[in-house]
Amino acid sequence: MPVAPQMETLSGQLVETKVEERKFTGSEILLRCLIQEGVEVIFGYPGGAVLPIYDSLYDGQIRHLLARHEQGAIHAADGYARATGKPGVVVATSGPGATNLVTGIATAMMDSVPLVCITGNVDQSLLGTDAFQEADITGITMPITKHNYLVRDVNDLPRIVKEAFTIATQGRPGPVLIDIPKDVSNAKAAFEYPESVEIPGFHPWRTPGREQVEQLYEAIAEAKKPLILAGGGVVSSGAAGELIAFSEKTGIPVTTTLMGIGGFPGTHPHWLGMPGMHGTYAANHALLECDLLIGIGARFDDRVTMGRIDKFAQKAKIAHIDIDPAEIGKNVRTYIPLNGDVKSVLQLINQEVPRSRSNKWMDQLDEWKQRFPLQYKETEDGLKPQWVIEQIYRTTQGEAIITTDVGQHQMWVAQFYRFHHPRSLLTSGGLGTMGFGFPAAIGAQLAYPDRTVIAVVGDGGFQMTAQELAVVSLENIPVKVALINNQCLGMVRQWQEIFYKKRYSEVDLAGSPDFVTLAEAYGVKAWRAHTKDEAKKCWEEALAHPGPALVDFWVSPEENVYPMVAPGSGLDEMVMGDEI
Amino acid sequence: MRHILSVLVNNQPRVLARVASLIGQRNYNIESISVGESEKEGLSRMIIITGGDHQTLEQVRKQLEKLIDVIKVEHLEKEKTVERELLLIKVEATSAVRAEIFGIVEPFRASIVDVSPQSLTIQVTGEPAKLEAMVELLRPYGIIEIARTGAIALERGLNKVKATV
Numbered sequence: 251m252p253v254a255p256q257m258e259t260l261s262g263q264l265v266e267t268k269v270e271e272r273k274f275t276g277s278e279i280l281l282r283c284l285i286q287e288g289v290e291v292i293f294g295y296p297g298g299a300v301l302p303i304y305d306s307l308y309d310g311q312i313r314h315l316l317a318r319h320e321q322g323a324i325h326a327a328d329g330y331a332r333a334t335g336k337p338g339v340v341v342a343t344s345g346p347g348a349t350n351l352v353t354g355i356a357t358a359m360m361d362s363v364p365l366v367c368i369t370g371n372v373d374q375s376l377l378g379t380d381a382f383q384e385a386d387i388t389g390i391t392m393p394i395t396k397h398n399y400l401v402r403d404v405n406d407l408p409r410i411v412k413e414a415f416t417i418a419t420q421g422r423p424g425p426v427l428i429d430i431p432k433d434v435s436n437a438k439a440a441f442e443y444p445e446s447v448e449i450p451g452f453h454p455w456r457t458p459g460r461e462q463v464e465q466l467y468e469a470i471a472e473a474k475k476p477l478i479l480a481g482g483g484v485v486s487s488g489a490a491g492e493l494i495a496f497s498e499k500t501g502i503p504v505t506t507t508l509m510g511i512g513g514f515p516g517t518h519p520h521w522l523g524m525p526g527m528h529g530t531y532a533a534n535h536a537l538l539e540c541d542l543l544i545g546i547g548a549r550f551d552d553r554v555t556m557g558r559i560d561k562f563a564q565k566a567k568i569a570h571i572d573i574d575p576a577e578i579g580k581n582v583r584t585y586i587p588l589n590g591d592v593k594s595v596l597q598l599i600n601q602e603v604p605r606s607r608s609n610k611w612m613d614q615l616d617e618w619k620q621r622f623p624l625q626y627k628e629t630e631d632g633l634k635p636q637w638v639i640e641q642i643y644r645t646t647q648g649e650a651i652i653t654t655d656v657g658q659h660q661m662w663v664a665q666f667y668r669f670h671h672p673r674s675l676l677t678s679g680g681l682g683t684m685g686f687g688f689p690a691a692i693g694a695q696l697a698y699p700d701r702t703v704i705a706v707v708g709d710g711g712f713q714m715t716a717q718e719l720a721v722v723s724l725e726n727i728p729v730k731v732a733l734i735n736n737q738c739l740g741m742v743r744q745w746q747e748i749f750y751k752k753r754y755s756e757v758d759l760a761g762s763p764d765f766v767t768l769a770e771a772y773g774v775k776a777w778r779a780h781t782k783d784e785a786k787k788c789w790e791e792a793l794a795h796p797g798p799a800l801v802d803f804w805v806s807p808e809e810n811v812y813p814m815v816a817p818g819s820g821l822d823e824m825v826m827g828d829e830i
Numbered sequence: 831m832r833h834i835l836s837v838l839v840n841n842q843p844r845v846l847a848r849v850a851s852l853i854g855q856r857n858y859n860i861e862s863i864s865v866g867e868s869e870k871e872g873l874s875r876m877i878i879i880t881g882g883d884h885q886t887l888e889q890v891r892k893q894l895e896k897l898i899d900v901i902k903v904e905h906l907e908k909e910k911t912v913e914r915e916l917l918l919i920k921v922e923a924t925s926a927v928r929a930e931i932f933g934i935v936e937p938f939r940a941s942i943v944d945v946s947p948q949s950l951t952i953q954v955t956g957e958p959a960k961l962e963a964m965v966e967l968l969r970p971y972g973i974i975e976i977a978r979t980g981a982i983a984l985e986r987g988l989n990k991v992k993a994t995v
Contacts, residue, residue, distance in 0.1 A: 388844070389844075389847065392844075392847065392848060392851045393851055393852070393855045396898075397897075397898040397899075400843075417898060449898060450840075450901050451840065451897065451898045451899055451900050451901045452898055574896070575892050575895075576889065576892035576893050576895075576896055579885065579888060579889075580889060
């Protein structure tokens with residue numbers, strides 16, 4: 251954005267100074283860079299080392315959302331990024347402000363979410379002296395960022411910010427951190443924002459060879475039991491439409507990993523559900539029986555393969571489409587590597603892709619789907635968590651954005667909510683972060699003020715970031731919190747029940763607050779439900795309420811997530827329910 | 831299996847930390863890393879000696895290439911590579927055994943770089959196996975201290991590992 255030449259008085263004379271000569275402080279430069287990047291909202295928390303940055307924000311050129319903990323701020327930025335595909339921006343101060351971002355950075359790294367994290371640091375003259383609120387955040391975050399910077403010279407700032415946005419968003423997305431010492435924020439320099447930057451060590455875009463594409467065509471034409479394993483890469487590259495076309499042209503069924511959910515419609519006849527530890531019978535048995543497995547933007551992690559590569563897709567040739575060359579061949583032996591952006595690769599492949607010979611296979615899969623659907627035991631009086639999720643689905647018709655934490659409620663959402671669109675399930679898949687869901691919902695709701703955004707959280711995880719109720723209340727952000735309250739740490743309890751002889755060690759969450767009163771204390775409307783009738787009624791009211799709302803669904807602590815594959819077992823050893 | 835990787839990196843603060851952190855994080859074995867300026871201004875060459883099967887090597891290479899400060903990674907094949915390391919070794923050496931030690935030093939084309947009444951410091955360069963042989967021959971006299979540079983290597987002939995951009 252060109253800045254108009256400024257008229258300034260110098261020794262009593264009017265002198266026209268050119269744009270390049272006008273000096274800005276580092277913090278003003280940072281703000282201008284963010285404006286040029288089209289940043290709409292910054293999530294953050296002030297402190298000593300970012301005082302200059304917050305002074306620049308004071309004029310309100312970019313909206314700033316004041317979280318109540320830096321972890322809340324970064325998860326909100328993450329939720330914004332996951333919902334939109336645009337980079338989320340978070341600002342925190344030095345020392346504890348920066349270290350409070352760590353969980354959020356690792357969360358974004360594991361799930362390939364584009365974030366630009368800006369931290370202040372102490373003056374450069376104090377770096378390395380254990381100064382007040384000093385932390386070596388670039389050192390700390392080295393393994394959990396795609397890249398990070400310590401800005402040494404204010405003149406480098408525009409280039410570094412441009413590089414940070416480029417690296418965060420291009421290729422496989424991920425978090426980038428920029429650490430700015432306070433003296434750099436205060437130092438003055440001319441400002442010119444580069445249109446683009448050349449980063450010699452960064453080659454994000456690749457295309458597969460023609461040979462591999464031909465090999466894939468051949469494998470598809472021959473395959474009688476082909477299967478697509480679609481992961482988060484389908485969502486992040488915006489390839490949902492291409493995936494539907496690919497599946498329909500070839501007649502290949504699709505299983506979506508937790509991160510891939512929404513990347514293929516949950517109501518499509520080709521969809522088999524989620525595979526893996528809590529996957530469907532059809533998806534897991536398809537993985538066991540398939541003769542061609544096409545991984546698309548999925549990384550074959552241990553919650554899908556169970557770490558038992560010896561029992562995973564043993565009859566299949568594996569083809570793998572992924573933007574990150576390091577993912578290909580990392581966990582499974584790959585027969586046809588297709589390195590490139592999922593959307594572009596699928597567009598290329600779809601041009602001439604042949605049909606597979608999957609007719610009988612499809613019949614077999616349909617039979618499995620009918621014989622072994624996801625199920626749970628209904629109850630007359632109390633509330634079942636699975637029923638609550640189904641109720642949320644019925645009332646939103648698969649159109650809501652749902653965020654979750656990690657654990658039982660997360661798996662029930664993955665199993666019982668049918669997502670119709672990509673970027674609708676925002677969940678901490680890789681890192682499995684408690685406390686992610688609620689702040690992530692805030693970020694998503696800011697991006698889409700008119701959509702229904704629901705944070706499905708457990709009573710454990712919610713207490714890790716519940717302080718952000720202040721933000722939804724103050725800003726009237728109409729997030730709906732569906733609290734699946736089983737009064738315990740459900741997933742840990744489930745493992746202790748099954749693998750530790752019911753020695754329930756430290757999973758009882760007695761002492762939790764009355765969540766309705768807690769929400770009301772923040773000025774958020776809240777309801778409690780113990781029965782289906784109550785649940786139906788208050789959920790309806792919560793959805794209709796124009797502001798933020800919380801419903802405390804009391805469910806039984808004894809309910810477990812099934813099917814389940816025990817750790818160390820292969821996908822052929824699924825346990826379908828308590829009775830087995 | 832032992833592998834030699836030649837890695838061109840930005841000559842930036844912390845680049846060694848980034849590479850070492852990655853190798854530790856990914857649980858790869860490492861025998862040595864040596865780093866110094868390359869022929870190109872602003873770029874350093876890092877020689878990493880690592881162990882592991884072919885798949886592990888591929889992973890190390892690909893993961894290293896994801897680092898923004900890593901410009902290029904090349905696997906150097908043993909038979910097409912000149913590999914050298916420098917060793918300094920201080921041994922106990924009274925006048926009674928000096929002549930013997932000189933007799934060891936000479937065929938290795940090593941050199942005595944420091945002499946004191948009770949010790950000799952010897953410098954030797956070569957492939958790691960040669961250095962180890964030297965150490966073993968000197969061990970009986972009493973080794974006081976050893977310092978090694980880690981291996982460095984270049985491909986034989988005209989080829990060079992260079993930035994492609």
